Amino acid sequence: MPSVLASVLARQTPTRIAYAPNYWQWFAHHRNHGTLPAEAAHCRTQLDLIRHLGLDVFSRNIYCDEQRGWWGGLAEPYLEPSCGRDFQVPRNPPTAADAGAVAPAHKNACGHNQPPGITTREWHDGRDLVIEHTYPTPAGTLTERLRYVWAESTLVQEKFLVDDYANQLDAFAEFIRARRWRFRPDRFAEWRAKAGTDGVVVAGEVCSPLKMLHILLGAQNATFFLMDHPERAAELLKQHEEATLDLVTQLVTGGVRVVMCMDNLDAAFHPPHFIEQYSANFYERAARLCHEHGALLFIHACGRQRDNLKLIAGLGVDGLEGVAFPPLGDVELDEALRLTGDNFIVTGGISAKEFERLATRAEIFAYVRELFARLRPYAHRFILSASCNTPYNAPWEKIVAFRDAWREYAGL
16 A cells, blocks of 8 residues: 555545644754653654654755755755856865854755855854855856854844846856856765655755845846846856756656645735746756656645646646645635646645744634645645744644644544
């Protein structure tokens, strides 16, 4: 008999409703602050916690370093030799300096080996970790800066890579033209073995051309850039698309069965006409590549989804992760499942608001019972999960109560 997750990914009715939560930030916060509950004190990783609670593993961040990147960890960046700087992993990278010092570090945003040519500095500002990446190009140097806020276990962007595109456009173009990624099959195999035969390690390693601009310029400046330099923007978006599809090919030929675009597909930043103009071709091609190799393509979703659901489903995408529902989103999960047809998978159901408003174990049980009553007809393409994160201040007792309510009502 196939596992529950295997059934859902095949759009077949499972024996019960799947439950694959995202405890990434919550677990890291309590592990790092020494506040894990006694029952979970033995857990060393998010995967340990998921297994301890007896839940399903469908995760794109069990392998991620939360202090240095929001996503990624199965692929490493490099620059094409044509730019004059072929990025290679050094044989003996230098060790990190003592805490509080400023020193070069051969680590990228996800904590992996950093090729020479990129300079990464890390230092502590109080308990916060500050990470600064500098990218030399033939047309100038680009720098971005991140801060891991210790008190909230949250990574924030302090400086975008491109913050003056009028004067940095040539350097930005060199960067996009040269950047590629190299899949790490050894790292994927390591985490796939840890997840077990019934778990799914999702490769959350790619983003659409539009999301690339959001990440490197910020959403507001990305929009201005698209309007001010449409022809140059189209060229850079196409180059990113081709480089990313090369990585998708590496992933699916290397054994990955679920690829996720980390796009935060909120209609406020990805309105339908922007998707059609800047991202649709990428989604269609990425989905086609995945399907040719027996893999699926998901997109990470936050915020408002209603306006995009039919469009995204029509592009061949297999599912959305973390669909937000009111008040954080604008569509109920059962409606999202109806709007996308009978081949589209949706994950979500527990947002930060549920941890706030459901005060008692009885209220949590009532919520899960009512949710499953609406979603049981869609159990073949629904995974109960976070919409889209478990807040770091969620009480352990409520996490356990959601687990227990799922056990009580998940049967089909």
